Amino acid sequence: MKNLRKITIFATGSMVTSHSAIGGTIMADNYTMRSAMGARAAQIDEGLRAHMNKVYGTMSVGMLITALAAWAIAGLAVTTDPANAVGQMQNGTMLTALGAAIYTSPLKWVVMLAPLGMVFAFGAVANRTNAAGAQLFFYAFAGLMGLSLSSIFIFYTTFSIIQTFLVTAIAFAGLSLWGYTTKKDISGWGSFLIMGVIGILVASIINIFLGSPAIAFAVSILGVLIFAGLTAYDTQNIKNTYIAHAHHGDQDWLDKSAIHGALQLYLDFINLFMFLLQFMGNRE
16 A cells, blocks of 8 residues: 555655646746747847838939929029010019920920829839839939929918928928827728729819819818828738838848838828918918
8 A cells, every 4th residue: 555655755855747748848948939929020120210210211203303303493594684584474483495394385294293103003013023113213213393383482482381381391200200100000091092082083173163262271271181190001001011021031022112101102192282372371
């Protein structure tokens, strides 16, 4: 009986020891897995911050190119010397040969629509070239957009343009920050916002022929609201797209994605600025 008890005690102790060993191994494995997952999450978080910095940095350079191009072209397009004037705007501003070509001749339609064509072509260009080529194409687009927007320096005072730009920048920063940090899933906004963009585009084209101040006012209000929503939506979409694809490790794709995100936010900013300018801009 004593021997049996000893055997039982020994067997029980061995089982306890075995269970303890197994439990310790499982705990060690779980700790290792948690450590690996934590390290991976930290790596993705660090990569996300770098990705968003590239998005905002590329967008900012594009904005700077647009602003400088618009200002420079507007300066070359107008003159105060009647001897050098070859044309005149409705507000009495005298135009040089360059100004007459891009503001009053049929070429103005090319200047207006060329940036839109480049936006549609961006996807095809990005697929056929590397990230550096896509970035160069974006900067070329930003310069062409500056040419298209240069007329605002003729119709609006410089002070009101700067004032509207600052208001737009503050609003954009707040909306983009909210879109980045919110836990709310706003992906469902996309279809409604795109429908809104199509709606204001159609209304704007119709109003070219009608010239209705009421329609113009309504389009401006809707434009501000829609592009405010798109700023938050696009920011969250850029963030989620990176998180979904970061583990693939395709750096060229991620670089192109950052440039595409910069284009999206750039367009949100430009459109928000232009619609706000309808309310805040003081005409010359």
